[in-house]
Amino acid sequence: MRLDTQTLIWLTYLALFAPLAGAVFAAFLGHRKKILLVGIVPTLLLFCSLCASVLIFWEIYHNNIVIHIDFLDWIEAGDFYSSFGFMIDSVSASMMLVVSLVSAMVFVYSIGYMKQDSGFNRYFSYLSGFVFSMLLLVMSDNFLGLFAGWEGVGLCSYLLVGFWYERKSANFASIEAFVMNRIADLALIMGIFLIFYICESLKYDEVFLALQSNDFDTSTLIWIGALLFVGAMGKSAQFPFHTWLADAMEGPTPVSALIHAATMVTAGVYLVVRCFPLYEMIADIGFFIASLGAFVAFFGASMALVNKDLKRIIAYSTLSQLGYMFVAAGLGAYAIALFHLITHAFFKALLFLGAGNVMHAMNDKLDITKMGGLHKSLRYTMIMMVIASLALAGIYPFAGFFSKDLILEVAFTHNNIIWIVLLLSAIFTAFYSFRLLMLVFFVKQNHHEHPHEAYSYMLLAMLPLMVLAIIAGFGGVLESFLKNAFPAFSLEIPHDTHILLIGGTLGLVGLSVLFAIIKYARGGFSAFWESNFLYKILSNQYYIPKLYEMIFIKPYYKCAHFLWQKVELGGIDRFVDSLALLIKALGLKLSLMQNGSLSRMLLLMCLGLCAMLFACGIYFMWR
Numbered sequence: 001m002r003l004d005t006q007t008l009i010w011l012t013y014l015a016l017f018a019p020l021a022g023a024v025f026a027a028f029l030g031h032r033k034k035i036l037l038v039g040i041v042p043t044l045l046l047f048c049s050l051c052a053s054v055l056i057f058w059e060i061y062h063n064n065i066v067i068h069i070d071f072l073d074w075i076e077a078g079d080f081y082s083s084f085g086f087m088i089d090s091v092s093a094s095m096m097l098v099v100s101l102v103s104a105m106v107f108v109y110s111i112g113y114m115k116q117d118s119g120f121n122r123y124f125s126y127l128s129g130f131v132f133s134m135l136l137l138v139m140s141d142n143f144l145g146l147f148a149g150w151e152g153v154g155l156c157s158y159l160l161v162g163f164w165y166e167r168k169s170a171n172f173a174s175i176e177a178f179v180m181n182r183i184a185d186l187a188l189i190m191g192i193f194l195i196f197y198i199c200e201s202l203k204y205d206e207v208f209l210a211l212q213s214n215d216f217d218t219s220t221l222i223w224i225g226a227l228l229f230v231g232a233m234g235k236s237a238q239f240p241f242h243t244w245l246a247d248a249m250e251g252p253t254p255v256s257a258l259i260h261a262a263t264m265v266t267a268g269v270y271l272v273v274r275c276f277p278l279y280e281m282i283a284d285i286g287f288f289i290a291s292l293g294a295f296v297a298f299f300g301a302s303m304a305l306v307n308k309d310l311k312r313i314i315a316y317s318t319l320s321q322l323g324y325m326f327v328a329a330g331l332g333a334y335a336i337a338l339f340h341l342i343t344h345a346f347f348k349a350l351l352f353l354g355a356g357n358v359m360h361a362m363n364d365k366l367d368i369t370k371m372g373g374l375h376k377s378l379r380y381t382m383i384m385m386v387i388a389s390l391a392l393a394g395i396y397p398f399a400g401f402f403s404k405d406l407i408l409e410v411a412f413t414h415n416n417i418i419w420i421v422l423l424l425s426a427i428f429t430a431f432y433s434f435r436l437l438m439l440v441f442f443v444k445q446n447h448h449e450h451p452h453e454a455y456s457y458m459l460l461a462m463l464p465l466m467v468l469a470i471i472a473g474f475g476g477v478l479e480s481f482l483k484n485a486f487p488a489f490s491l492e493i494p495h496d497t498h499i500l501l502i503g504g505t506l507g508l509v510g511l512s513v514l515f516a517i518i519k520y521a522r523g524g525f526s527a528f529w530e531s532n533f534l535y536k537i538l539s540n541q542y543y544i545p546k547l548y549e550m551i552f553i554k555p556y557y558k559c560a561h562f563l564w565q566k567v568e569l570g571g572i573d574r575f576v577d578s579l580a581l582l583i584k585a586l587g588l589k590l591s592l593m594q595n596g597s598l599s600r601m602l603l604l605m606c607l608g609l610c611a612m613l614f615a616c617g618i619y620f621m622w623r
Helices: 005-028 036-063 090-113 120-139 143-161 168-199 204-213 218-235 243-250 253-261 264-274 276-281 283-304 310-330 334-361 379-393 399-414 416-442 456-471 474-483 495-521 533-539 541-594 598-622
Strands: 067-077 080-088
Touching (some): 005 036, 005 067, 005 080, 005 120, 036 090, 036 120, 067 143, 080 143, 090 253, 090 264, 090 334, 090 456, 120 253, 143 168, 143 253, 168 218, 204 276, 218 283, 243 253, 243 541, 253 264, 253 310, 264 310, 276 283, 310 334, 310 416, 334 379, 379 495, 399 474
């Protein structure tokens, strides 16, 4: 049954504004003690948003339509006009479905995870606002609406990463994420200004039509594409803006699942995919995006090889997988980039929620080398994390295999160096995924905790993600649907080569998995490996954070300290204090005029009269 236009409009409003209503509801009760209802109501509202997103997706999937909605006039100043409108096509409908689905599961999980936290009410307000901002970002029909959602996501991520603000590390991580994103967002807003300057509009349809129908200078288009991509680099934590991503693990684990799976970090990929008509016109920028993506894929995977922090390993995995997505987008395979974004959302959210179960069982300990033997106590969590890891490693027939294999095929047909780098990254991914599983679940117990499985409803929230991590890639249904929104893109690979490519990749990945299992079953690497130069480089994140500290943080701190001590306290404050002391001293002296002595008052009056007569005399003499 086909839905009428008015019904689709109301469903769009419900999908967007239901999470906002949840955020407002939780905010009004945020100052009170924990109330379970504050978790339940936003969750139910988010399920309403999910149902609306499912119906919209179903309608667009079957009828291949695009919904345009002008909600209200937003900004009108001189020649500038922007409406608050929405455009729902196959791209935004897919993103709406993924964001609302993953978020709904995270909300249900969070009710159990945050059960004992005093900030329970505040948490659900921030989380609902985060989902609303992401939906606004993907549903908007213009760059200004996208930027509003973009900044909303940045603000809510700051609040969520620094949720436990009593911790110094959480404060640092939230500020780092906020500042890193603001630097990149400056480039994004400059790109948007430049778009309006040359196109006189910010609506996607009008902008892309203007870019294709007018003979704009190529250098201008390159500037726009580069500025927009710098914004995407910040939000998706691409090098050199990557350092905030791992530090953002200071927030609650469900927040990490939401940020890394379906919301904030995928926004950069969405921006590049949404702006594909522009990037089709500037192939050089596209190749740069692909090259940087390949570097980041290898870069993130290599750091995950040696890290001991449970959540950071999964965070580096996100960094690596984002690199894959940017490779596909940079090489023009936009549908494949979006396909991997969607499959990645399911298995990455599942991994993070599984990590949350492990943390609760281990009293929030994160060092995987001090775990082991958890497969007995956390059997269901173990099964789900194994499935998520198989999908992440790209093992057939799990969802990650289909999307990652397509990206490798795209790289193989376009650039052999990029393909080799991605293949090495895939081998690394398989190794560190099963290294994590072995050290957490299967090696000999190396702790004195008494682990226990999570609440049943938390496991049930993970179940849909597990199912989708298995089936999301089957049949090419999703991939075919996404391809309708983009120019035709074909992979011209001979059948024999294609089979060899798939078989070779699977074989190497399988050997990497097997090596990790056997190696850690036998006790892992010796202590000598940890004193190795390469190990130190990887464990210290290539010393990039220390480099940033030397180049940016310490000089900035010294400059700020100088301005505080010498300029503010020694100059401005001293001047103001001196002025106040002068006025106070003058007031004390002049107060003697009002001491109640009649003779002194008469004397001062006479002296004042004489001074006035003298001044008048001088004036008339000079006149």
